[in-house]
Amino acid sequence: MIIHSHGHIQTQAHICSSYINLKYQQQLHIGIGIGSSQVCLLSSKQHKSPSLLVFAANVMALPMPSRRRRNFKNEQENLKPCFNNKIKIEIASSCLSAANSLNTTEPAPEPEPDNDGDGDRDRDRKTPELNTLFRRFWKVAAPYWFSDDKVQARLQLAAVFALTFATTGISVGFNFLGRDFYNALADKDQEQFAKQLLYYLGAFAGGIPFFVLRDYARETLALRWRSWMTKYYMERYLKDQTFYKIQSQSIIDNPDQRIVDDLSSFTGTALSFSLTLFNAAVDLISFSNILYGIYPPLFVVLLVYSIGGTAISIYLGKGLVTLNFLQEKKEADFRYGLVRVRENAESIAFYAGEDNEMQLLLQRFRSAFENLTRLLISSRNLEFFTSGYRYLIQILPAAVVAPMYFSGKIEFGVINQSVSAFNHILGDFSLIVYQFQAISAFSAVIDRLGEFDDVLDSSSSKNLSEPLEKICLTYCSVKSFPTSKCNGALSPEKSQKLLDIEDLTLKTPTSKATLVRDLSLVINEKEHLLVMGPSGSGKTSLLRAMAGLWSDGRGKITFYVKDREETDAHTSDVDSLEVNSQNMNGELTRSMNRNSRGVFFLPQRPYMVLGSLRQQLIYPTWTEEVKPASDAAKSAGLVPFLTSAQKLENVGRKSSKPSTDDLIKALEDVKLGYILPRLNSLDTTYEWSSVLSLGEQQRLAFARLLLSKPQIVLLDESTSALDEANEAHLYEQIEAAGITYISVGHRRTLYDFHKRVLRISTVDQNSSQSNWKLEFIDQESLYNLSRR
Numbered sequence: 001m002i003i004h005s006h007g008h009i010q011t012q013a014h015i016c017s018s019y020i021n022l023k024y025q026q027q028l029h030i031g032i033g034i035g036s037s038q039v040c041l042l043s044s045k046q047h048k049s050p051s052l053l054v055f056a057a058n059v060m061a062l063p064m065p066s067r068r069r070r071n072f073k074n075e076q077e078n079l080k081p082c083f084n085n086k087i088k089i090e091i092a093s094s095c096l097s098a099a100n101s102l103n104t105t106e107p108a109p110e111p112e113p114d115n116d117g118d119g120d121r122d123r124d125r126k127t128p129e130l131n132t133l134f135r136r137f138w139k140v141a142a143p144y145w146f147s148d149d150k151v152q153a154r155l156q157l158a159a160v161f162a163l164t165f166a167t168t169g170i171s172v173g174f175n176f177l178g179r180d181f182y183n184a185l186a187d188k189d190q191e192q193f194a195k196q197l198l199y200y201l202g203a204f205a206g207g208i209p210f211f212v213l214r215d216y217a218r219e220t221l222a223l224r225w226r227s228w229m230t231k232y233y234m235e236r237y238l239k240d241q242t243f244y245k246i247q248s249q250s251i252i253d254n255p256d257q258r259i260v261d262d263l264s265s266f267t268g269t270a271l272s273f274s275l276t277l278f279n280a281a282v283d284l285i286s287f288s289n290i291l292y293g294i295y296p297p298l299f300v301v302l303l304v305y306s307i308g309g310t311a312i313s314i315y316l317g318k319g320l321v322t323l324n325f326l327q328e329k330k331e332a333d334f335r336y337g338l339v340r341v342r343e344n345a346e347s348i349a350f351y352a353g354e355d356n357e358m359q360l361l362l363q364r365f366r367s368a369f370e371n372l373t374r375l376l377i378s379s380r381n382l383e384f385f386t387s388g389y390r391y392l393i394q395i396l397p398a399a400v401v402a403p404m405y406f407s408g409k410i411e412f413g414v415i416n417q418s419v420s421a422f423n424h425i426l427g428d429f430s431l432i433v434y435q436f437q438a439i440s441a442f443s444a445v446i447d448r449l450g451e452f453d454d455v456l457d458s459s460s461s462k463n464l465s466e467p468l469e470k471i472c473l474t475y476c477s478v479k480s481f482p483t484s485k486c487n488g489a490l491s492p493e494k495s496q497k498l499l500d501i502e503d504l505t506l507k508t509p510t511s512k513a514t515l516v517r518d519l520s521l522v523i524n525e526k527e528h529l530l531v532m533g534p535s536g537s538g539k540t541s542l543l544r545a546m547a548g549l550w551s552d553g554r555g556k557i558t559f560y561v562k563d564r565e566e567t568d569a570h571t572s573d574v575d576s577l578e579v580n581s582q583n584m585n586g587e588l589t590r591s592m593n594r595n596s597r598g599v600f601f602l603p604q605r606p607y608m609v610l611g612s613l614r615q616q617l618i619y620p621t622w623t624e625e626v627k628p629a630s631d632a633a634k635s636a637g638l639v640p641f642l643t644s645a646q647k648l649e650n651v652g653r654k655s656s657k658p659s660t661d662d663l664i665k666a667l668e669d670v671k672l673g674y675i676l677p678r679l680n681s682l683d684t685t686y687e688w689s690s691v692l693s694l695g696e697q698q699r700l701a702f703a704r705l706l707l708s709k710p711q712i713v714l715l716d717e718s719t720s721a722l723d724e725a726n727e728a729h730l731y732e733q734i735e736a737a738g739i740t741y742i743s744v745g746h747r748r749t750l751y752d753f754h755k756r757v758l759r760i761s762t763v764d765q766n767s768s769q770s771n772w773k774l775e776f777i778d779q780e781s782l783y784n785l786s787r788r
Ligand SMILES: Nc1ncnc2c1ncn2[C@@H]1O[C@H](COP(=O)(O)OP(=O)(O)OP(=O)(O)O)[C@@H](O)[C@H]1O
Pocket: 248, 508, 509, 510, 511, 515, 533, 534, 535, 536, 537, 538, 539, 540, 541, 542
C-alpha cells in the first residue's frame, strides 16, 4: 500500500513513527518512507491489515501536531489487532530509499493558495467537542484554586459569591417594593405613595454599594487569578526551552497572545460566567416562587419557550466557536507582523521593503478581515433569532395576567411584579440564548489555552516527538582539581578535561538529516578549538547539541566543569549529573545546568534584552531584583507570586553580582568604555539593538562573558562583525581570564587564537563515512605564511 501526500505531512508521519517507536517498538514495525515531496506509508504485502490502512489514512489526514498526537492515541485502538497478530512492519528511516525502491510515486497535487500560510490548518479546524471543552476548561482553571494562593483565592471567591447572593436578595426586595409602589399609584393613595417612594430611595442608597462592591471584588479576584496564571504559564513556557521547541518546530501559533490576551479574558470571563450562573440559579429560585404564586401556567409557558430558544440558538450558532478561535489567531498573526516591522525597522528601511511589507501585512489583515466578515454574518443570523426571541414575549405576562386584574383577583401592582419576575426568569432560562456570542468567544479562548496547556505539559513531561535514541548530554561536576575521580576511577588527566564528545552523530530535529557523523573529541583546559566548514554543514548545530538545544542523533557529550556552587568548598568529589532521554527530571535540569555550571554560549546573532545597560551586562548570569513599579502598587500589596521568581532564579549562584565598577571595567576591557558618556548611567534604558552597532553588540556580549567567567565558552561567529584588531583584543581578554573556548567561524585570522581546528564537511547522506577532521594549528608556519 502506498499513500502519497504533501510535503508538510512528512513531519507528522515522522512524529507518529517516533510515537510508535516509543510505545510499541517491540511489537510494531511500520515502514515510513519519506520522500522529498511525499510520504509513503508502507506495509509489507504479506501482512495487509485493514487496521493499518485506517491508521495510514489517519496519519495522512492529521492536520496539526497537537491534534496529531490526540488523534493518534485514538488510532492505537485500531492498531491493536495488528499488535495482536504480531504483524511486522518495518520502520524505514530513510524516505528516499523507500520512495525510490517502490518507484511508483505520484506527484503531489499543488496546494491551494493560502492567505496567511496556515490555510490548510484553518480549513481543517473543527468545532471542538463539548467534553473536550469541559476537560480543557477544568485543566486550565483548576491549578490556581489548588495552588499556594488557594486560601486567599477561596476566601475572595466566597466574598464575591456572598456579595452576589446579597445583590440577588436586594433585587427581590426591589421587586416587592415596586409592587407596593405601583399599587399606591393605582389606588391614588398619596400618603402611601410618598412612603413607598422613600422606601425605594432608601433601598437604593443601601443596596447599590453591594452591586458596586460585588463587581470590584470580582474584578480584583480576576486580576489576582490572571497574575498567578500568567506567571504559571510563563514559567512553563520558559522552562526546559519549551519556547524554543514551540518556535523552531512551529507547534502552535502565537503563544504570546495566549499568555497575554487569552489568559486575561479567560480569568475575567470564567469568573463572571460562574457568577452569572450562580446569580441565575438563585434568581430562578426566588422569582420562580413569585411567578408560580401569581399564575402557574405562565411559568410553564416560559419554561417551554426558553428550552426551545436555547436549542435553536445552539443549532444556529455552532460555527461561532471555530470562527472566534480563528479570529484570535488571525488578529495575533497580524499584530505579530507589525511587531516584526518594528523589530526589523532598519533592515526593512535598508532594503526599502515597504511595499513588500505592506503587501504581507495587508495579506494578514485581509485574512483577519475575511474571517471577521464570516463571524459577523454568523452573528447577524443568530442575532435575528435572539432579538425576535427577546422581544416577542415581552407583553405576554401582562396579557396573561391582565384578565385576572380586570376580574379583581389581583391588584394592579401584581401585573408589574409578574412582568418583572417573568423577565428575571426569562433571563435566567435564556442564558445560553442571550450570551451565545460571549459563550462561543469564551469557548475559543478555552480551546486555545487548553491546546497551549497540552503542549506545555507534553514538553515538560515526555516530548512525544522525541525519538528513543538521542544524544546524551552530561554535566560532570568536578569539585576539586587535580585529584578528581569520575565514576569511581582516579583519573589524573581528567583534571584537565573540560569536554568529551564520544561517537556523536547529530541529526536535524525535523527532517532528521545527518549533519555530523561519529565525532569523537576531547577538549582540555586552554585547548581552544576552532570549528570550520562550509556554510550549512552543521557547525552551529554542533554547538546547539552541546548547549542541549538539539538532541536528535546518538552519542555522548560530557562537560567536566567545576560547579560554581561548590567551587569554594574544595572537596575531592565528582558528581555526575546525567541528562538523557530516559530521565524526565534530568530533562528539566538541562538548561539550568548549562547556565550555572560554567558553560557559556554566545549565539551567532547578539541578543540584547529589553532593559538597561546594567541588565544587558549581567544577563544571563544574574538578575535584577523586581521592584514594584509604583508606590500605588506597593501600598496595594503586590501579590506575592509576582515577586518570587527572581529569588528562585538566583538560587544556586554563589558568585556575587558585579558592582557598578566591575561593570564599567568589563565595558572598558572590551573597548566599549566610550559609550558610557553618551548615556546618563548604566541604568538608562534604550532599544539596544538599534542604538548599538552590530560590532558593539558583539563586544557587549564579550563583556557579559568576562563578567560571568565560565570555564568554557561556545562562540558562534561571535566576532564576525568586528575588525581584526578588536577580534584579537577580545580573544586575548578571554584567554587572560582563563576561559577555554570553542569558536565557530570562517575567517583565517581565527587560526591565531586556537590550538586545533575541527573541519566539518557537508555530509554525504548515502555514505556512512565520518565527515570531520581534527588538525593541529601550526602557529609557526602560520606566522611564516603571514610574513611571506
Ligand atoms: N530548525 C531546523 N530544523 C531543520 N533543519 C535545520 C534547522 N535549523 C537549521 N537547519 C539546517 O541544518 C543545517 C546546518 O545548519 P547550521 O546552522 O548548523 O549550519 P552552519 O554550518 O552553522 O552554517 P553557517 O556557516 O551558514 O552559519 C542547514 O542545512 C540548515 O538548513
